[in-house]
Structures are given as structure tokens and as C-alpha cells.
Amino acid sequence: MHDAETRILDAIDDAETVNLLADAIRVPSVTGTDAESELLHHYAGLFGEADLDVDLWKLDLERLCARPDFPGIEAPRSEGYGLVGVTEGEGRPALILQGHVDVVPTGDLTKWKGSDPFAPRITGDTLHGRGACDMKAGLVANLAVVRALRRSGIRLARPLALHCVISEEDGGLGAFATLARGHTGEAAVITEPTSGTVITANAGALTFRIEVPGRAAHGASRQEGVSAIEVFWPLFQAIRRLEGERNRDLPAVFAGNALPYPIEVGTVRAGDWSSSVPDLLVAEGRLGVRLGEDPAEARAAFEQALAEAAGSWLRDNPPVVTWPGGQFASGRLPAGHELLDQVNAVVAEVRGSVPAESAAPYGSDLRLYNGGGIPTLHYGPGDVRFAHAPREQVELSELREVTRALALLVVRRCGIR
Incomplete structure (x- = not known):
């Protein structure tokens, strides 16, 4: 197992990950727009290149909206898609890594100090642009892990699933549809920005x-x-x-x-x-x-x-x-679930200290996964104080740290053949 951990960490390509993040930011995937679907289809191609078993489907919006447990939407939309990629392995996925492709509108463009919100720029260790923090850095970290898996030649004993969803910003339609399609797993990490902490609960x-x-x-x-x-x-x-x-x-x-x-x-x-x-x-x-x-x-x-x-x-x-x-609604990781200790352990190995546990005052897809019987927490790159703001940014050192912690978590939870 130690050899597998070394191999996957060595296979992470940080420069490639930054380029993937920049490419994602260039797509103006505002909730409910055509660009949201465009980015999801782009990720379907990247999932295929990573040798994942890909499920890309068009959402039946009328049927989903008619369900009594429908979580609501705010942005008008005429279509939506779901995307799940799964590695090889036996049985139910041991771990889900989840992220959303949609971002909020830019607001007053003059507040961006003359820069294009969808033209990523790097100053020092910081990458700026709409979606950099919320949550394309986390989305890219998930993808970087499966790319490292493929590059290292590691074969997992139990599957890893990547859930790529739309419409998180306005209610959670994408996660709702993904769970309704039957995609499930033993536990999930949503790579929303957490500033180095582990978030185990969300207010609604x-x-x-x-x-x-x-x-x-x-x-x-x-x-x-x-x-x-x-x-x-x-x-x-x-x-x-x-x-x-x-x-x-x-x-x-x-x-x-x-x-x-x-x-x-x-x-x-x-x-x-x-x-x-x-x-x-x-x-x-x-x-x-x-x-x-x-x-x-x-x-x-x-x-x-x-x-x-x-x-x-x-x-x-x-x-x-x-x-x-x-x-x-609100949501919470079940008390005493092993996922918290497992995430704490890999973060401590990468960063050198155990992260703090906290709860977030905002709603997220966490409540849908926990409500659907999948114990779930948040851990991802970025500071939520920069989300939805004209100063949106993410520290690339955080992106590197999170990617490595997730890679270790995948190997340990899924095991190797």
C-alpha cells in the first residue's frame, strides 16, 4: 500500500492541474446557461480519456421537477445533463468525489478591476477568475486524482466514482438527478472550498x-x-x-x-x-x-x-x-463515521497537522448526499470568503495540497489489486 501511495503522489502533474483549472475558468458556465452544459460535456470527454466508465445523460426536467422532494431551482433552464465516471473495481464505489461545474453570475464587471472574470490570471501563487474558488479548483482536484491513477497504473480493488453536477448554485438539481438515477457509494467528499478545514455539516x-x-x-x-x-x-x-x-x-x-x-x-x-x-x-x-x-x-x-x-x-x-x-435543508455527516478520521489522517500526512472540523452556514449538495444515505463531508481548495465575489481566487498551494490528500484517501478507501 505504501508503494501505491508513493506512485500515485509521484504521478500528480501540478502544471497539468493548473492548466486544467485555467481551461475550466475560461468556460463561462453560469448556472442555467448553455455554457454549463458545454463544460459538463467537456468533462465527459476528460473522464473518458481517464479510462472511466462514463454515464452522461440528459435530465428529464419535467419528471424531476414534479417529484415532491425536488429541491427547487432559481435560474431558468431548458435543459440539463448529468455526468458520472467510475473506475474499475468490484462492488459499490467505496468513495465518491463530487463537484459542480456551475458558477454564479459575475455582477458589475467594473468591480473586477478591468480584468475579464473568465480570463484566468496568476499572480504569484494565486489564480484569479470566476469559479476559481467555487468550485472549479475542487472539480479539477478530483480529475487530477483519476489522471494520476491512470498514469501510475494503479488498479483499485473497489471503484472510485466522480460525480460532476450542474445547478448546485440554485438548489442542487444536478446532485438530485444524479442520486435519482441510482448512482451511489459508501461515502463522499465534496471538494467545495474549506480553507484547510473539514466541514461535516451545513445549515440550510x-x-x-x-x-x-x-x-x-x-x-x-x-x-x-x-x-x-x-x-x-x-x-x-x-x-x-x-x-x-x-x-x-x-x-x-x-x-x-x-x-x-x-x-x-x-x-x-x-x-x-x-x-x-x-x-x-x-x-x-x-x-x-x-x-x-x-x-x-x-x-x-x-x-x-x-x-x-x-x-x-x-x-x-x-x-x-x-x-x-x-x-x-440542513445536512450532517453521521456522528462517529470513519470518513472524518480518514480525511483527517491524509490531510495531516500532507500538511503536517490535523485539520479543524467545522460547519458551514450555507446550503450545499452535502444535505442531498447525506439525506440519500451517503455519508458526506466537504474538503477542498479555496476560501469561501472569495466565492461569489469579484475578487474570486484560489491559492495554487491549496490545490496541490488537496489533490495529494484526496489521492491518498482514494488509495486507502478503495484499496489496490
Whole structure:
């Protein structure tokens, strides 16, 4: 086994891995766009070159969306694909390495300081570009491991599976479809950015929409109307109070994070004319779900808080709360599962110290895999503080470190012939 570990580590080509990451960033695979499918098909070709048994299929969106456990989507899409590659070996995959190809939109291009978000650039040990951190570096680390396997000539006793998914950013359609197709394994590592820690739990996040009614009037006689903006304000204050209540008595795994279950109103739209009293306000945002909490209970608590805060106008004209878009439940690696110790051991060998365990305040595909009976954690290159930002970047030293740790994990979990 020691010889196999040395061989696979020696077979990792760091320069090739960086080039693969740069190539991936050049594809503007924003959630729901054609480029998302383009990158997935490109990876299908790379999986084939690595001698994986490839399953590439078109998603039946109508059937998936009709399922009662569908996780929701936010980006409009007319198509989607799934991709799984599996090495040779006997039985069920001993390990899944999972990553998503989609990225979020770039936002204001002027914030990128004159650079093209999809033109990767390197300064020192840092590679910049949309998706560098979230999570094309992790995606490439997974691929680099199977390339090293092929190059070293190592044959695994039990299969390794690579899951390459779409639509993680807006709900988890890709992971949901992959599990629905029957792809499974004994354990999984999702190579999302973790800043050198191991993340064993995710809070959830539910997208909400609040429609607050007012009564229109001419702005010159505003007392004849009811401003939807003004009657929304007590609701916003109630949301902040609820956020405080839900972030008391936090689990130890969130140590250092005072707000793991944030509630944020991300967009507010009201009125249609500058000299009219606005008769409708629409607010959209995300509600954090506590570890182990039923999302239905979280929704009920939110709706109750709004109802209790409604003034006289809203009691007679209640706001309408709906739950469109992504619906991320929480998720957690089962307590005492061997995967945590195994990941800690390989990271310690590569880095020289055991990583800290933590939980993340955002939703991810982790909850779908754990919910589907596949014990799962996060460990991957990058700092999530750079994700979704115009300064998105990843340290190449982290990419090298993670790739080596994953290579050792694969050999140890899957064994060799």
C-alpha cells in the first residue's frame, strides 16, 4: 500500500492541474446557461480519456421537477445533463468525489478591476477568475486524482466514482438527478472550498418571497393611500428579531461563527411611479435553516413572525409569503463515521497537522448526499470568503495540497489489486 501511495503522489502533474483549472475558468458556465452544459460535456470527454466508465445523460426536467422532494431551482433552464465516471473495481464505489461545474453570475464587471472574470490570471501563487474558488479548483482536484491513477497504473480493488453536477448554485438539481438515477457509494467528499478545514455539516437556506400590499394614491395626497414600503418596515424589524432568536444556543461545531443561521432580505422592489404611493412591495431573501430542523418548521416560524408583526393594515390585507427557488435543508455527516478520521489522517500526512472540523452556514449538495444515505463531508481548495465575489481566487498551494490528500484517501478507501 505504501508503494501505491508513493506512485500515485509521484504521478500528480501540478502544471497539468493548473492548466486544467485555467481551461475550466475560461468556460463561462453560469448556472442555467448553455455554457454549463458545454463544460459538463467537456468533462465527459476528460473522464473518458481517464479510462472511466462514463454515464452522461440528459435530465428529464419535467419528471424531476414534479417529484415532491425536488429541491427547487432559481435560474431558468431548458435543459440539463448529468455526468458520472467510475473506475474499475468490484462492488459499490467505496468513495465518491463530487463537484459542480456551475458558477454564479459575475455582477458589475467594473468591480473586477478591468480584468475579464473568465480570463484566468496568476499572480504569484494565486489564480484569479470566476469559479476559481467555487468550485472549479475542487472539480479539477478530483480529475487530477483519476489522471494520476491512470498514469501510475494503479488498479483499485473497489471503484472510485466522480460525480460532476450542474445547478448546485440554485438548489442542487444536478446532485438530485444524479442520486435519482441510482448512482451511489459508501461515502463522499465534496471538494467545495474549506480553507484547510473539514466541514461535516451545513445549515440550510430557503428562498422566500414576500408580497406586501399597499393602497395607491397620488403622491400629493399620500394620506389617501397606504405605502407598501412603510408597512413593510415592521416586517423587516421582525425578521431581524427572528434572526437573533434563531441564533441562540448554537452547536459547538459552529464555534467562532456568531451567525450561522442568517436571514437576509436580498432584493426589495416597490412602486411603479415616482409620484404615486406604492401599492405593492416585493421582498425576496433567504432564511437559514438550523441543523436538524425540518424546513417546514423553519417556514412556519418565519410566517408566524411576520403575522405577529403585521399592523392594522396588514391584518386586513395580509402579506403573501411564498417559497420559490432553492430550498436547501440542513445536512450532517453521521456522528462517529470513519470518513472524518480518514480525511483527517491524509490531510495531516500532507500538511503536517490535523485539520479543524467545522460547519458551514450555507446550503450545499452535502444535505442531498447525506439525506440519500451517503455519508458526506466537504474538503477542498479555496476560501469561501472569495466565492461569489469579484475578487474570486484560489491559492495554487491549496490545490496541490488537496489533490495529494484526496489521492491518498482514494488509495486507502478503495484499496489496490
